[in-house]
Amino acid sequence: MRRGFLMGADVSRSQTFQDLFKRYRRPGDFVISLMSFVFALVLLATMPEQVEWVDGVALYAQPAFWPTVAVIAMVVFSGLHLFGAMVSERIRGRTQEILYWLRSLEFAVWFIAYVMVVPVIGYLPSTLLFTAALTFRLGYRNWRYFAGAAVFSVAVVVIFKGFLQVKIPAGDIYSLLPAGDFRLFAMIWL
């Protein structure tokens, strides 16, 4: 993949310099260009309801000015991109690429599930559960990975919630703990 970063003496320096910045199409280029163009068109179509032009205000100070500039630029750039993709030779592997994108959604769901569980069962228990479950899901079976996940979870909670005092609310179930020092400790540190 890296061939030709520095080209031979037969190619001028300016071309070499331009070559540095070149990027290349990958399978799925057409799909992404189509999606971005459709997205830009939807934004353009909804613009009359989504931005407001105020009477008696100069163009540059209009609240609608920058959104309009941005959406028009998106339509123009993504439209030209789509045109370029349509007239370019198809690169094989589009379906596999789109399947790859879809496969990644599973981990977005894992992340959201983790987010939903934290306020209920607390930061430390949910982090322990999340890392262990995901480690299992990824196919690790050696106990060392589960031990590593547990140590990592405890370290993250202690460092961020304990020492750096980041704002993460105590879990609802902590309120079920008997009143006293341990409940206070759990609410502050765990």
Next chain:
Amino acid sequence: MGDFVSGLGLLADPAVLFALLIGSVGGVVIGAIPGVGAAVAIAILLPATFALEPLVGLTMLLGIYGSSMYGGSLPAILINTPGTAVNALTTYDGYPMTKRGEALRALGLAYGASFVGGVLSIVALILLSPVLAKVAPLFGSREIFLAALLGIVLVVIAHRGQTLVAGSLAAFGILINTVGLEPVRYTQRFTFGQDWLSSGVDLIVVVLGLFALSQAFVLLTDPERAPTTQRVSGNMWAAILGVFKFKRIAASGGGFGVLMGIIPGVGEFTAQFLSYTYAQKTSKDPDAFGKGSPEGLVASESANNAVPAAAMIPLLALGIPGEALTAMMLSVFYVHNVVPGPGLFQNQMDFVYALYVAMILLNVLVVVFMLFASNLLIQIIRIPTRFLGVMILTLSFVGVYSLRNSVIDCAIAAGFGVLGLVLKRQNLPVVPIVLGMVLGGIMEVKLRAAMARVDTPLDFVSRPIAAILAIVIVLLIIGHFVGLIREKRVGLAEDAHDHDIHDSQTR
């Protein structure tokens, strides 16, 4: 001189020194892990630094920024996998040296070159600061608007071959920044009647999604990789000193790094390219470049490590970030109500000097750490990639959720994570979105302020700096089209020079 001494006084705070230590050592470790760059680490740590003093928080983030490239050279040299994207060029000469049995020499040269480039750039900037203090006040609203516009133009045309996508993404970034309640006329913009969109989309949520979550998703979805490598033995100190055989190359690399770092939207890749090309053209053995040339290695590593200090210049002097990392740091300033810009250089020069001295110290700390830690870092490289994905996903949660305990923020970040994954797979840049968001906001405010004092369109460029910036913007756009036409005439195939050298989205 008084400001400089006062700056040293600011650094004497134990909290600042501790942050420096954590940032520099942490940055090396993070940089050494392929797949985790400074951007991922900074994105995750950003919200945690909001509770710290500005200098403490910035020192920690700068430590990560400045030291990650040291760590990134280790896997680049030993296993042909750059730890951070800006170490990609290091693989060209570093890995062949390892295959020749010169791993220690290559590592020493990389660390030495990084040190020379880093320190030279900081010294140059300390000397340059009084000049900047004089020039910065000449930047009024219209000049800052044009500088921000220049940043947008540069980030678009710098992605040659994908300028259309870069333009579209930069525009998307500008649009995201406008979503929510408009602050002057209080009208809703692209909120679709949803209350949760009224407060807008937070930059940190977007950054965490695009950099951290997307990287976690990539690592989790990709097949497992667990790189193996062998120990390095020998005298590292002597190997580091070997860089002084290449003083000229290291110094020129530092110079290119400073120049390219200052220009918004350009950065490490251009600096490395210029440095590498210069080294090759002036070398007695140009054919060895790409096959294990020590000169090539020094050229690459000295240039990339000179950029972080220089990239702070447009941020501190004008409040304009040139790339994603400084854009993230800008949010640290905003949170503490410290507005970077001309006033900072006029009124808080000691703060600026403190940042620069902190950067010198971090380079010293990192080199000392590297004397002993290379073999320790080799163990870290071996973390299986999917397990690393679990770790990044877990850490990303802290970054997003701790902002305002919002499930919606997390969902937005996850959405941007998937978008980032698609862009990475397509070898498309994510930086234009981030710069579009930040620079779009600056342009909106500054255009409104500038136009209030402008009668005719030509008035906008009547001042010398504004005129120069406008001419540069026009010339860059013309130059871009001239380049395209010339390229077309040469008739090179689309993939004639395919390479992954500029995968800036994997930083």
